[in-house]
Amino acid sequence: MALVPDLNPAPLPADAVEVSRVQEAWGIKGWVRLHPYSADPEALFHARQWYLAPPEGRYARGFDAFTGTVSVAVAEIKFHGEGVVAQFDAISDRNAAESLKGARIYISRADFPATTDPDEFYWVDLMGLAVVNRQGVDLGVVRDLMPTGPHSVLVLEYQADGKPQERLIPFVSAYVDEVDKVARRITVDWQPDY
Known part of the structure; x- marks a missing residue:
């Protein structure tokens, strides 16, 4: 039996991004402790509507709060x-909050705060962009980004001899000339044999 009252079943928005998960209940008034996936979780603080999905993996065992996505x-x-801790309008006690442990938290990409710096990007906006060098040579597609401390590294996927390969390019202005989100392309000063 579900312990969580009055949660509204709702499909994920087409632009949903998984940004966090519920770690555990916090306090006695229905608060939950979160595990944000970003070191700076401003998108979580900006969005007022979240979507919860059942957990996967080890958190899925014993989860019965809900079976589909809820708003x-x-x-x-x-x-x-x-x-980071949060409280939802529909959750008012510890038992209900405990039943959410492991739930995945999504928000609509449209609810992310706007970036003020033209050279600042959300990682989710870079995923899937084609990367070409100044000579127009296709270097691959952004599959992931890797934090390395002082800067991030683009992790590209490309094909060579019919096999998937990986290429790493530092995401710094010394190598990245332009990010064109509309054209879905990143232009870099990088050669295929680096």
């Missing part, structure tokens, strides 16, 4: 210590 309104979210 929840965020009543409050704040930093607590080095973590």
